[in-house]
Amino acid sequence: MTESAAAPRGRPTLRDVALLAGVSTKTASRVVTGEGGVTAAKVAAVQDAVAKLGYRPNFTASSLRRANGRTAAIAAVLEDVSNPFSSALHRALEDVARERDVMIFAGSVDEDPARERALIHAFTTRQADALVVVPASDNQRYLAGEVNAGTPVVFVDRPPVGIDVDAVLVDNHAGAAQAVHHLVAHGHRDVAFLGDLLSIATARQRFQGYKEALSDHGIRPSAEHIAHDLHAEANAEAAARRMLTGEAPPTALFTAQNLVTIGALRALRSLGLHERVALVGFDDFPLADLLQPPVTVVAQDPSAMGRLAASLIFRRLDGETWPPTTHHVPTRLIARGSGEIPGPHPAAEGGSPVEPPS
Amino acid sequence: MTESAAAPRGRPTLRDVALLAGVSTKTASRVVTGEGGVTAAKVAAVQDAVAKLGYRPNFTASSLRRANGRTAAIAAVLEDVSNPFSSALHRALEDVARERDVMIFAGSVDEDPARERALIHAFTTRQADALVVVPASDNQRYLAGEVNAGTPVVFVDRPPVGIDVDAVLVDNHAGAAQAVHHLVAHGHRDVAFLGDLLSIATARQRFQGYKEALSDHGIRPSAEHIAHDLHAEANAEAAARRMLTGEAPPTALFTAQNLVTIGALRALRSLGLHERVALVGFDDFPLADLLQPPVTVVAQDPSAMGRLAASLIFRRLDGETWPPTTHHVPTRLIARGSGEIPGPHPAAEGGSPVEPPS
DNA sequence: AACTCGCTCGACAACGTTGTCAGATTGCTA
DNA sequence: TAGCAATCTGACAACGTTGTCGAGCGAGTT
Incomplete structure (x- = not known):
């Protein structure tokens, strides 16, 4: 025998799991998301199927369907991921995000306004839940759409121009x-x-x-x-x-x-x-x-700045609201x-x- | 008047654009993806609607539907995004990826095997097209599923154990x-x-x-x-x-x-x-x-290592195949x-x- | 005039998942 | 024993997008 079963082409889906476990996709979903309300026998059957197939949920599809549509990813538009300031900032964002199982998209702008826009476009297109931006352009009016759509945006190190959002700056x-x-x-x-x-x-x-x-x-x-x-x-x-x-x-x-x-x-x-x-x-x-x-x-x-920026992001994502505010982190x-x-x-x-x- | 039109709740979708332009969603899609085969008049109408609504395509939904299902994002599982070696590697990956409009997810493992697995899980769950890994664990057998599913994986700096994939190592x-x-x-x-x-x-x-x-x-x-x-x-x-x-x-x-x-x-x-x-x-x-x-x-x-790793990734994503190979980058x-x-x-x-x- | 061809366009289904809802089963109360 | 609530389960639709397919139309061919 070459294949023991129907050998689904690509990655196994919830449907494959459900089929193998003899339940509906919805019940399989209930098990993998821990929603509850499933008898122990079916839970076991589904878990077996998951293990057997090596099933991994498709978070992308899930966030498309889920109520809030969150992707649990935030974007960091940095000067250059390899310079010490940017990477310390990046790391601080990651540390705060990690507590919530949120991932970070990072990109380097290299002081190029066109690159800044391209990065932000790419990140928003990928449905990042929020944006942390160290801007290079002289005007960020183009972000108005995102901000109006409710995406939390925090500027770091350099003030926003042409748009009213939170900022974490150095004095x-x-x-x-x-x-x-x-x-x-x-x-x-x-x-x-x-x-x-x-x-x-x-x-x-x-x-x-x-x-x-x-x-x-x-x-x-x-x-x-x-x-x-x-x-x-x-x-x-x-x-x-x-x-x-x-x-x-x-x-x-x-x-x-x-x-x-x-x-x-x-x-x-x-x-x-x-x-x-x-x-x-x-x-x-x-x-x-x-x-x-x-x-x-x-x-x-930069660590303190990153942590502050992240906390502002997450407070907004949690539904808290306040007028856009500029915070100053002291120098020493x-x-x-x-x-x-x-x-x-x-x-x-x-x-x-x-x-x-x- | 409070609202000029039906004011779609969240972000505008292709449906909103199509409605406003008086075409089908498919035609709107044809315009925004540049597929062609649309008369100039409708192209203009769609573009107007896009501009008016501030429409941004949802790349996440698109990749769910598209044939290859690519998300144009690759994941970098690094030691610590803020250390010079990791961040130089990160930057090199980004430079190669940028040419193809591919974004980078990055995360820090901090020599913690559990964190390594958690990160890789999070990234694969988010449908990263490929994985660049600087491992911390003593065995990466758990990646077999990903590799079999066809996800390109490259190890950098440290050799893979329990699994056979490309590696870019230092001598x-x-x-x-x-x-x-x-x-x-x-x-x-x-x-x-x-x-x-x-x-x-x-x-x-x-x-x-x-x-x-x-x-x-x-x-x-x-x-x-x-x-x-x-x-x-x-x-x-x-x-x-x-x-x-x-x-x-x-x-x-x-x-x-x-x-x-x-x-x-x-x-x-x-x-x-x-x-x-x-x-x-x-x-x-x-x-x-x-x-x-x-x-x-x-x-x-680290830059050379990152560039090499990225090029291996993209050659595999382009469909090239070869047996897993270990490359050595010389020291100086x-x-x-x-x-x-x-x-x-x-x-x-x-x-x-x-x-x-x- | 009848036919074919090429082009534009939209209806529909599907990607993998979850929210909604209603049906089925069970156990309990009166 | 009938009645009812609580619990479990699955059918279905929907998220935003694109692949498939066939309809409609005008132009060109015999």
Whole structure:
């Protein structure tokens, strides 16, 4: 004999199970979903059939039919799943989702607005129950349909534009200001700024914080010591090198993004200035404490952001309602060494060095 | 007037579109799928209706009905989406999948066999078209049903057990041996081993490579200089510290995993031995080149592994068939400094230092 | 003029599942 | 013993979509 039974072509379905167990599909369904109200004998028969056939329910078909139509999957539209910030966020979402057996679709936008739309389209088309978005475009009006249809949407790290939804943001302005105050308190007045693409809202906010903090101390930054649109490590390294080898080089650097910080570190290292020029970076990174000197940063907390975003999502999915709200997750200055290299203006102006409250 | 029209409760469906456009659902379907064979006038009417209602096709329902039943989603069962190896792998999968508009479900196993099964269950239940698995369990027989049903499965980094599927592996044995040969060539005979959980196949292979490479040089490692089951940074640091402060401390360390390497670096640093004790780590990590001294590693190439895994998946999905095959992606020794710290036995035995071919 | 051909279009069924409902069986009460 | 409620079970429809098939129509052929 080649086949013991009718050998259903593809995967076994509930119908195959029911047939083998000698019950109706509905009763088979009752057993596999644990709905109850089935006699022990039939339960056993169905379970036997399930085991024998290796039946796996088709959750896709089930969610098509079920009352709420939930797919128990949420989508994460991230900057790049392989960068530390995004992947920490991703992991935090997963941790919260796991408690509810919800899966995560993740995709990388790479700062490409078209890609952002394509991803969101793909995810909504696949009936994701909710959307977590780190946007790259300058306007997300196109999401209105989804939001109106009742899909919970949370923006993370960058504010929504043209649409009113929950957001979990970092206080970039305050964080940047904190970094600059810290440097000034350690005797620096010539603090350079190296930042990400100005098209990114957070980059603009950090620059704003930098400018205002300096101006609080009556300092006007030199135009040569400001570099924008550094999105790759190599660009940042070149920009830092240019500043540091120019005339009247800065005595401290504020690097407003991860890769920019690392590029600047390379420049400092290769010029042998890493023990002499102070540096505070925005966003923490692994091994920052093992470098020489250890790198002082304004840390964001992507895990906390992810957990908060997920909890907002699930509260909405549970039916809770409230007006769209923006939440701010605080930053934390972690002094490790590079930011405490003294500058030429000790005990700046106002007496004791100004330290932000822990 | 409160509502301009019948205001369909949830998302608009093809039926709503057809109704508004005055055509049958089938014709509406023809338009949105681009099937063709529809007059220009009706195409326009349908497109208008689509735009007016903000209609989005339900890909889930579509794949239920369509001939091949594909969901255009593949699942990645990873160690931890937030660790650099996993996330680089994830990203590589995404890059290949993107070309075909295929999305990725990702989940973290955290070395928990139960979680591995739960994730795979969840993904198959959601009709993922294929599975990429970095296994944590010691046996994956339970996947037989999926494989028989024709779902392409590729194992990455760790070999499948109890089941015969494609695999993309690192040559851990050779990579570890290469690291040890490198250290011996630089004058070390007392090379310690610090490795991950012995329950992980790759950890065992790396240990094997270490032992055999030493034995090639007629060296028998001291039992005190071998530490297994170091899965967290803190454990690794403690173990390294114990070895380095014991009597007859090793002159070189081979750290067989990422976090173990970092833990060992912390121990070296805190004991002030980082310029005196050589170290080669298995698996590269960001910023290894910026540490003092820069860290020599045997690098894996998670991107290449991911791309290869994805290409195997898609070739199978395209209908190509071949017997399950194991592919080995080569490692590469990257000499940066920490591995070239000289040991007490210069020009070891066989004349010129043995360097593996680049 | 009768016929065929090609094209457009819609009715219907089906994908795998679950909600609804009514029928069948059982056990209990009066 | 009749009556009734409680329990179990299956037929059927439906979720949103697409494959199948045949009807309708105008144009071209003999």
